[in-house]
Amino acid sequence: MIDPVARAAAAFRTVHGEAPARIAHAPGRVNLIGEHTDYNDGFVLPCAIDRGTAVAIGPAADGMISVTSADYDETDVFDPAAPFQPAPGWRSHVRAVAAVFRARGLPLAGARLGIAGDVPQGAGLSSSASLGVALAAALDGEQRFDATELALIAQAAENDFVGVACGNMDQLIAAHGQAGAALLIDCRTLAIKAVALPEDMAVLIIHSGITRGLVESAYNARRAACEAVAARLGVKALRDADLPALAAAAGLDAVACRRARHVISENARTLAMAAAVAASDWPQIGTLMAASHASMRDDFEITLPEIDALVARLAAATGGIGGARMTGGGFGGCVVALARGDRVPALHAAALAHFASVGRVPGLIHSCRPAAGLQITPG
The missing domain is CATH 3.30.230.10 (Ribosomal Protein S5; domain 2)
Incomplete structure (x- = not known):
């Protein structure tokens, strides 16, 4: 193009x-x-x-x-x-x-x-x-x-x-x-x-083939839920909350607690990820990306089963030298994988196998540097 x-x-x-x-x-x-930490004054x-x-x-x-x-x-x-x-x-x-x-x-x-x-x-x-x-x-x-x-x-x-x-x-x-x-x-x-990426670190972007529109999706509802929990906790934003305070809060329903737990834990993961990338700590990178995806799936509920399957294939294909997660607002879109450059062919093959298994024409599979x-x- x-x-x-x-x-x-x-x-x-x-x-x-x-x-x-x-x-x-x-x-x-x-x-x-x-993910979904920026409008909560986070990282x-x-x-x-x-x-x-x-x-x-x-x-x-x-x-x-x-x-x-x-x-x-x-x-x-x-x-x-x-x-x-x-x-x-x-x-x-x-x-x-x-x-x-x-x-x-x-x-x-x-x-x-x-x-x-x-x-x-x-x-x-x-x-x-x-x-x-x-x-x-x-x-x-x-x-x-x-x-x-x-x-x-x-x-x-x-x-x-x-x-x-x-x-x-x-x-x-x-x-x-x-x-x-x-x-x-x-x-x-x-x-x-x-945060400089190591020279041997590849950023692989794979479009799931599922598009979404943020206005029509539940994105705005997720933001409203986060703001409501922050108000109940008496803080300006969930950036100012921690997990013990959330656990001690009275009157929060289970869904609200899960939404807030994602944001609070994701902020901590983001700070840890910056350190892991700078240090080329591949095991920690994989652990943090896996935890982030699980939190988006289970607590924030913005992934889809088909995207979960793509993430699982890609994470396995890193061979423990990197990780994968959904990226973006959710309800469709792309997955990002971070891996050592020599793992890119295996990741590419895993993406093609996923698309074959779900009957989609392969979308964007793009390796880039920042x-x-x-x-x-x-x-």
Whole structure:
């Protein structure tokens, strides 16, 4: 597939007959561990991937924003000064980012956009955050915002206008990703620490073939449940709770306890995983990934039996030199495996065997190294 930056620029030139003024590119991400902890003010350990979304931009004299999607061969035109109006599919994400600028008293001039990406949608690899961060950077022609502020604009677009109660992990890693490293992110303070991946560590992403939409899924319900437990415990967020306090809490039903137990234990696993990756502690990596997946399956209840089976096959194929878990918001999407590079052929074979057993055409099976975050280049 042609690079998204080249395709976005080509789409712009085809429609407008000239080169764009600049192009913003933001990557997707894979989360190595730390699921549903970001909106609980906790810790996450994602890395940016070598797939992303590019937004080519140039001025428009009529004050409107016109957009061409190279991926869908579709267009949209809207007035950035008018109240937000949802539109089908990708269009709402573009309009939502513009709406955040408007809501913050930052008027946007007219613009022409060309968009292209290669992050699989509905795969749990943050295609929407990739788009949101690239859009925010492209629309910020005056360069008023740093990378963190652009990430928070993209998050606000999801929360306030698209309708997904996501945390800030996806946008922060899209903005700040570093080549060769995962980022340990404190989602409360926004502090970021690079965790270099050993040279012999492979990151393998396998799309289960089951897509999901976060708005329609139980994602928002899980967030509401976590916030309710935190309120019952008298803490700002589950980041501030521990397992003894949860066990001692009166009046919590069994489901609420399981939801909170996942978040509290996942925060601890994330901190331990950062240390294990830095030390190339393969047994600990495998143990932590297995425990994370089991917690998502049993306590948070966001996996599916077919994905559980894929994780089990991949974990076995590491031969004890790595591990596997579902990644992303849940209810479909991708599995991530961390393993020594010489185990990749066995993991690839295990993935193909899984797809044969469930009768699916193999989806994305992609081995990568962590990539850089947001990049802005002249058109």
